[in-house]
Amino acid sequence: MSEAPAEIEIDSVGFSGPDASGHFGPYGGVFVGETLIAAVEELALVYQDLSGEQDFWSEYDNELRHYVGRPSPLYFAERLTEVSGGARIYLKREDLNHTGAHKVNNTIGQALLAKRMGKSRIIAETGAGQHGVASATVAARLGLECHVYMGAEDIKRQAPNVYRMKLLGANVVSVESGSRTLKDAMNEALRDWATNVDNTYYIIGTVAGPHPYPQLVRDFQCIIGRETKQQSLEMFGKLPDALVACVGGGSNAIGLFHPFLGDKRVAMFGVEAGGKGLETGEHAAPLSAGTPGVLHGNRTYLMTDPGGQIQETHSVSAGLDYPGVGPEHAWLKDLKRVNYVAATDTEAMNAFHKLTRLEGIIPALETSHAVAYAMDLARSMGADQTIVINLSGRGDKDIETVARLEGMKL
């Protein structure tokens, strides 16, 4: 049911990026070591060619339909709406995708690129493990060797996903450097890529990294927004008044938002991880409380200290525990097209339980940040208005963490 990507361009006049050199306004770019330049340039060229080919998108659509199970439903959350009091809340059910999150939309697309480029080895970084699982899954399906870099801290808090990756045949590499979380996993993946650049394809899991990643990951995630648009028209005869999504690197958020950027009356809210509260400094909210800088191949908002060191982040959810954010979000923030806000650990945990009990849907802790903000937002809106939350993933992977935080042991 996805349309040709040309549609995106028409939808988002005025917000079309990146430019030919990979910039979204002042953000983005290609800030990587010289060894990797040839690889990212080759990828940009291949993607430019393939993204113009109808065959490529047909293959991608076919995979999404038959392997992932798309389209994902748009679901009216009646009891959540009642309890929130205000706007009608709909959930875009990315949690129902094969592997349980939006991440697979991207790994399917990039695996097709890897195949076309003749690469036999796949590497990925992962935080919550969802992207790692989605990468291991496509690698298994295509018979590719797969190595997933994961921070030692995250390995501890996402044990079920680590085991899933191993079952799928991936080699999970524990990253012991730096803060031992997602950013360090990404450093290690970049080092691997520089070393094995000839036969290796690096599947980045979010809309960050050097150009063309922010663009191509976005394009693969835009299926979320395109479906939402069509489903909204079918279900309630108009576009939603507000879209809400959590923002780690920003891939599920941009996937929902991008096809609506040109629809001026649709308000958008990206919800970052407020951790213990923005005022405490212990959070992972670069758009809400960071400054522009350069990390992992692009210029964007970052959490950096006055000396330019990247700061350690804190979030209850491993998938949001990242000090940067995709460059397109940085640009959309400056353009004031999207509102970036934060939800704390506690707010996310409360929302996790609310959604579970009210709708029988256990959301990922990442997603719970969006649910928390959307419930507040709903209260400030009228009953004739609608909100769509990107339900980016399911929470099965998080139940041990939740139990631990609540003093239980499983």
Added chain:
Amino acid sequence: MPAMSRISAIASDRIQQEKKLLIPYLVAGDPDLPTTLTLMKELVQQGADIIELGIPFSDPASDGPVIQRGVERALNGGTTLRDTLALVAQFREGDTETGIVLMGYLNPIEIMGYENFAGSAAAAGVDGVLVVDMPPTDSMELHRRLAAADIDTIYLVAPTTSAERAKDIAEACTGYLYYVSLKGVTGAAITDHESIKETIESMRQLTDLPVVVGFGIKDSKSAKAMASVSDGIIIGSALVEQIAKLSGGAPEKPEIPSCCAVIGEARSAIDSL
């Protein structure tokens, strides 16, 4: 460039003497700043022509484990870019001959501000800057600021760099051109000597700058092999590995000369060419 930069002067001097450039790399503040200063002076004693001083950064994505740990030691001591610049100024009080190149990642420089950085670096006595994650196309603004402060901007050429791109890089580069001898991160092992030789020969057609080799030189044997096909060599991980054995706190320790011996040995090896 109006006057000849210190790096160019050193290079032409060495070429005249038919000698190769010897460029050790160490991290500022590893294990602490006073020790780094002592190490720098010792490196000069043992024959360093230019010193590459690493600016500590929390996310050194182009570095292997040895230099990563050196950077972590420096960061544990709280070493900043400002401290690194102050270290250069201190070194310059006693040494106006040796070239100093700062090597690091872009974010600390970006946060300090390009103009401020270029001015402070020039005042401290820095001769060149190499930003690992800043390819020429995205670096025009910083390059311009550095040039205005008479500081060389050094770029890398890698085994994966296309011929066409190498030409552009050679044109943009000043000081010396840094050839990365392997596909990978700092400290890995060089495997393909023959292709390095060929690539360096082809780079000589592109530029009059000295072409130096770095990233995998571990001992006098590899130093000699790489120096024989280039204008000079950079030794990083092999030195930082020795520095890892020092503990901080007593900069004038007797181990300092033996810690830097890998550089002295490389000097003898390449001088015997």
